[in-house]
Amino acid sequence: MIEILDGLSQAVDLIVTLNPEVFGIAALSLYISLAATVLAALIAIPVAGLIHFREFRGKRVLIVLIQTLYSVPTVVVGLLIYLMISRSGPLGFFGLLFTPEGMIVGQMILIMPIMMGLVISALSGVGSDIRDMLISLGATEFQGIVAIVKEARFAILSAVVLGFGRAISEVGVAMMIGGNIRGATRVLTTAIALETGMGNFGFSIALGIILLSIALIVVVVLNIITAGLSRDQLVALGGQH
């Protein structure tokens, strides 16, 4: 009990005094996860649109596969990417292993399925009545797609925010690809794991509070976004928020 109280008071001290190491780690975490989220969104949204708006064989199987990948363990993604970008791997010449850029790639791949799946759900949440109305109003196929994406914008944004939540809170990829190198690839989650192991509870708690604060901001943003969603769109998101 005393350890926890000591840890808490140290944590408050570290945060109030704006400890450079604590905030350096937090800033790196934000940079890596935000970059991963933006890149994943740039790929996931158009691909999800393509899957949703095109009819092809195996579409349902593909969607089930994407949904299965929502729960892929972070360490499995970490392992696969490690094998790809390690010196002897096929992409080793990029020199991405143990760099923030490697972590960005890893987190991007990790969150892509959930983002893609939720964007497909978001687009499906725009009912056939809206689609009929757009066609009837004289929209071309492209104008119709743009209008439907616009209609699903809040749900799509929610999917992106959820992806960010998964990226910033994961530890497997960050540990395996980043290597938890102090001042270079140490992020909030890997730092907490390490410092706790070393008995530096104050440092861990301080990082934990920051991580939770980021989670809180994510939830608040999500709530603001979902306030703009229709009931059908909320159902389409399947209570993932």
Added chain:
Amino acid sequence: MIRITGVSRRIGNRAILDGIDLEIRKGEIFTLIGPSGSGKTSLLRLLDLLDLPTTGSIAINGSVTDVSAQERLSLRRRMAMVFQKPAVLNSTVEENVASGLKFRKIPGDEISRDVAGALNLVKLSHLTGRRAVTLSGGEMQRLAIARAIVTRPDILFLDEPTANLDPANSEMIEDLILHINRKFSTTIVLSTHDLIQGQRLAHRIGVIMDGHLVQAGNLDSVFYHPVNRAVASFVGIEPVRGGIVESSENGLTTIAVGDVRIEAITGERPGTRVALCIRPEDVTLGLPDASPSHGSARNFLQGTIKKMVPLGPYTRVTADYSGMLLNAVLTGKSCDELNLSVGSSVTASIKATAIHVIRDE
């Protein structure tokens, strides 16, 4: 304006529409009536080029519609449809109304002017900046109408536009439909299961039942001369069955219904089994002991009241005339003056010309 030839639509093994032939004229309000699920919406969707017919053809202004997607788009852009359940985009009222114009790449200043005009017409100008999803049902339907007419369509399709609305909002929408038809000469095709609305709005009416267009014509032909028993029942006439044509003389035909003899006008030959369509408002009731003022009516029947059902300001009186049941509609005041009640005796007088005779097959 619209020529529909042999149009059918099947989904799997189910026939939704079967062998529809119909012509809708320029500038008219054509109303499709029929029970729920009879195929009214399916036909409107075919006409708005949202679906394709399985067989048959549709021509709009002489242009056939089984053409390339691009040509269908340009045909579709001369029409507009208001759906039964109005769908609105998650944006402002103004942006919703502007969407059709934006798809047509109309310049911004023209869009603002036309949208303002359309909103003014449907009396939604005060809600321009409101989020459309927060509107009431009636307001949403008016928004949908504004969004449809802002593109100045040649043809406007309305699918049960007042199905979910209260009487005040329904009347407002009906007035609007008449106004649009008169002001812009827009051809309007409207579906409804509300017969009063059908009569109020339509220049001509088509009756769809079970995927078939059973009858099409002006109000008089559909409401007073239904082609068969199903149409008669749907338009509010419960046909009297079991009639047999006895004889014809001087243009008047005598029909036996049990022990009752009815005079009517029909070309059916003696011996033919027929049903009689008599609209309740064409049956005049009187008291048996009152001095008869028959006027020109040919039929006088003595009967006993079996049932009286109040219908707002009217009362429907069902009486038994020697085994033949007939409905009459009276005002509450007439009922009071005649002192009618269940069990009392009445005389019914019906003009021969008010009786429509159909074959009872």
